Amino acid sequence: xxxxxxxxxxxxxxxxxxxxxxxxxxxxxxxxxxxxxxxxxxxxxxxxxxxxxxxxxxxxxxxxxxxxxxxxxxxxxxxxxxxxxxxxxxxxxxxxxxxxxxxxxxxxxxxxxxxxxxxxxxxxxxxxxxxxxxxxxxxxxxxxxxxxxxxxxxxxxxxxxxxxxxxxxxxxxxxxxxxxxxxxxxxxxxxxxxxxxxxxxxxxxxxxxxxxxxxxxxxxxxxxxxxxxxxxxxxxxxxxxxxxxxxxxxxxxxxxxxxxxxxxxxxxxxxxxxxxxxxxxxxxxxxxxxxxxxxxxxxxxxxxxxxxxxxxxxxxxxxxxxxxxxxxxxxxxxxxxxxxxxxxxxxxxxxxxxxxxxxxxxxxxxxxxxxxxxxxxxxxxxxxxxxxxxxxxxxxxxxxxxxxxxxxxxxxxxxxxxxxxxxxxxxxxxxxxxxxxx
Amino acid sequence: xxxxxxxxxxxxxxxxxxxxxxxxxxxxxxxxxxxxxxxxxxxxxxxxxxxxxxxxxxxxxxxxxxxxxxxxxxxxxxxxxxxxxxxxxxxxxxxxxxxxxxxxxxxxxxxxxxxxxxxxxxxxxxxxxxxxxxxxxxxxxxxxxxxxxxxxxxxxxxxxxxxxxxxxxxxxxxxxxxxxxxxxxxxxxxxxxxxxxxxxxxxxxxxxxxxxxxxxxxxxxxxxxxxxxxxxxxxxxxxxxxxxxxxxxxxxxxxxxxxxxxx
Numbered sequence: 279x280x281x282x283x284x285x286x287x288x289x290x291x292x293x294x295x296x297x298x299x300x301x302x303x304x305x306x307x308x309x310x311x312x313x314x315x316x317x318x319x320x321x322x323x324x325x326x327x328x329x330x331x332x333x334x335x336x337x338x339x340x341x342x343x344x345x346x347x348x349x350x351x352x353x354x355x356x357x358x359x360x361x362x363x364x365x366x367x368x369x370x371x372x373x374x375x376x377x378x379x380x381x382x383x384x385x386x387x388x389x390x391x392x393x394x395x396x397x398x399x400x401x402x403x404x405x406x407x408x409x410x411x412x413x414x415x416x417x418x419x420x421x422x423x424x425x426x427x428x429x430x431x432x433x434x435x436x437x438x439x440x441x442x443x444x445x446x447x448x449x450x451x452x453x454x455x456x457x458x459x460x461x462x463x464x465x466x467x468x469x470x471x472x473x474x475x476x477x478x479x480x481x482x483x484x485x486x487x488x489x490x491x492x493x494x495x496x497x498x499x500x501x502x503x504x505x506x507x508x509x510x511x512x513x514x515x516x517x518x519x520x521x522x523x524x525x526x527x528x529x530x531x532x533x534x535x536x537x538x539x540x541x542x543x544x545x546x547x548x549x550x551x552x553x554x555x556x557x558x559x560x561x562x563x564x565x566x567x568x569x570x571x572x573x574x575x576x577x578x579x580x581x582x583x584x585x586x587x588x589x590x591x592x593x594x595x596x597x598x599x600x601x602x603x604x605x606x607x608x609x610x611x612x613x614x615x616x617x618x619x620x621x622x623x624x625x626x627x628x629x630x631x632x633x634x635x636x637x638x639x640x641x642x643x644x645x646x647x648x649x650x651x652x653x654x655x656x657x658x659x660x661x662x663x664x665x666x667x668x669x670x671x672x673x674x675x676x677x678x679x680x681x682x683x684x685x686x687x688x689x690x691x692x693x694x695x696x697x698x699x700x701x702x703x704x705x706x707x708x709x710x711x712x713x714x715x716x
Numbered sequence: 717x718x719x720x721x722x723x724x725x726x727x728x729x730x731x732x733x734x735x736x737x738x739x740x741x742x743x744x745x746x747x748x749x750x751x752x753x754x755x756x757x758x759x760x761x762x763x764x765x766x767x768x769x770x771x772x773x774x775x776x777x778x779x780x781x782x783x784x785x786x787x788x789x790x791x792x793x794x795x796x797x798x799x800x801x802x803x804x805x806x807x808x809x810x811x812x813x814x815x816x817x818x819x820x821x822x823x824x825x826x827x828x829x830x831x832x833x834x835x836x837x838x839x840x841x842x843x844x845x846x847x848x849x850x851x852x853x854x855x856x857x858x859x860x861x862x863x864x865x866x867x868x869x870x871x872x873x874x875x876x877x878x879x880x881x882x883x884x885x886x887x888x889x890x891x892x893x894x895x896x897x898x899x900x901x902x903x904x905x906x907x908x909x910x911x912x913x914x915x916x917x918x919x920x921x922x923x924x925x926x927x928x929x930x931x932x933x934x935x936x937x938x939x940x941x942x943x944x945x946x947x948x949x950x951x952x953x954x955x956x957x958x959x960x961x962x963x964x965x966x967x968x969x970x971x972x973x974x975x976x977x978x979x
Binding site (some may be wrong): 355608610611614617618619620621624628629632633636695711713714 | 825826842869871872886890
């Protein structure tokens with residue numbers, strides 16, 4: 279400021295200041311280290327403790343990992359090789375068990391000559407979820423995603439393809455009924471669109487399947503649910519549970535927000551009951567009690583039963599996560615939708631849910647990840663999960679008695695790949711849906 | 717007396733009040749729980765009228781216009797909008813809502829949709845307008861509010877004044893016969909108030925029936941044909957703007973005007 283200006287408070291800027299580059303000290307590795315690792319005595323202490331923990335972990339696991347044995351017929355053979363190669367005190371990992379038994383970890387007891395079926399189902403699963411996950415892919419691919427569940431059921435369990443095709447016909451019938459009646463009352467159209475397929479499945483499906491099967495046989499060998507195991511079981515339950523629990527969770531969340539007393543109390547009751555009971559209890563219900571309630575002679579598949587209860591369990595949690603998202607939306611969004619004349623369902627579908635679900639993504643994905651890991655609890659109802667069921671079976675073989683770490687690490691690594699992918703995808707989705715940047 | 721700060725001449729050639737009744741409210745009462753928020757409201761709005769509703773906060777003026785498109789439910793009395801009585805019948809409510817546009821204090825644009833999608837959503841899903849036609853209408857109104865270049869942006873990328881103009885355009889895309897404004901400039905920076913008021917004036921010049929809850933007394937003087945003053949859930953005084961501002965009758969009105977204009 280010039281001396282003449284300083285004696286008066288009046289000031290007029292004659293030119294606006296241009297932007298200048300930031301000082302060099304704003305960047306650089308040393309600055310990063312100083313700020314993030316050594317900014318204060320406490321931070322320095324924590325850094326040193328952290329460094330020691332990392333050092334300890336590496337020095338204790340590295341020898342074990344580096345002394346890996348990949349080819350051996352039994353645990354004792356592994357130990358022999360380790361002792362011969364690295365000395366008497368050496369410890370080492372015996373991956374030979376994975377090399378010999380990996381197929382059981384992945385497929386359980388699925389007949390080996392038919393293993394191409396779950397493999398194909400898994401590859402097609404990736405094709406089916408791709409358009410759901412990535413909006414850049416052509417929307418026509420979603421048609422395949424819709425058919426995929428029935429295709430996967432046929433591939434995994436086998437039997438006559440007519441069963442699945444007749445089920446599919448039920449959905450087509452329902453859709454056709456709705457289209458035919460939707461010109462008139464929507465309510466009647468919806469009720470008819472639900473009733474017609476149910477009647478079709480209940481009365482017409484079985485005879486139709488039989489007739490069609492006699493005309494052209496579309497059968498592949500059946501595989502029993504008891505042959506499922508390992509990751510085939512975990513992924514089947516996990517994907518089935520995820521696919522079914524999200525829509526159910528949305529319905530429950532909307533039900534809990536509803537103005538209608540009955541809808542609201544039923545939703546609240548369901549959510550609180552399911553959340554209040556441990557998953558294992560529900561799995562026992564699936565395996566033991568459910569048969570008492572069903573008509574005698576009904577053979578309700580164990581995987582289907584477990585999948586339904588896992589779905590209900592996850593849906594209750596997802597409903598609460600979504601309720602959080604719904605509550606986070608400003609009232610004005612509902613009012614603007616109302617003021618424009620959108621009815622309840624259109625407002626929910628176009629305005630409310632897209633935003634509420636976006637807010638809920640981290641919570642929903644956390645629930646999915648938790649549910650996928652919880653599928654290992656099916657070991658308690660006699661199914662061979664990849665974490666305990668299959669390893670216990672492997673250890674029952676005298677050759678592999680006493681091998682713990684390697685199966686755990688192998689199974690853990692595969693779970694990590696699945697769950698880390700889900701986590702990364704959710705972060706990608708959040709970034710993609712972010713709208714408030716400039 | 718503050719002078720209205722509108723420089724340009726207002727074109728009054730299309731501002732005509734017809735004899736046709738647009739909104740008829742009679743003996744209307746509303747309670748929030750036990751609190752009697754609107755008391756015995758009688759109000760007739762003719763087509764083409766531009767009404768400004770003023771009053772202290774909590775006087776029920778927002779609630780009143782929110783009753784007109786049933787964002788709030790009244791408990792007794794009658795509200796007839798364009799010949800349709802508002803009852804709990806959803807069909808009537810939807811009919812009224814598609815005839816009545818509303819602009820909110822906080823804009824309430826849909827942040828997950830682009831500006832163009834915000835404008836075309838209701839025409840496509842409520843009016844079943846083909847997308848191409850809806851897009852054309854939307855661009856027409858965006859040009860009218862002077863921000864066609866923002867069509868592909870998201871609401872979060874626009875200034876408050878631009879957002880409010882988009883909100884006005886969004887309502888206009890439904891071709892409403894009545895527009896309700898609920899404190900449209902109260903959340904805006906002073907620099908942006910004028911651009912929104914200019915848009916509203918243009919709308920008035922075209923003969924739109926308007927009800928505005930606002931504290932912009934300059935706008936009331938320049939555009940309104942009637943000013944309504946509310947207090948404690950009641951209509952205390954209503955008059956043409958000239959007499960309302962220069963010759964208020966009730967003491968409550970005088971006090972309010974001296975507070976709002978007296979500095």
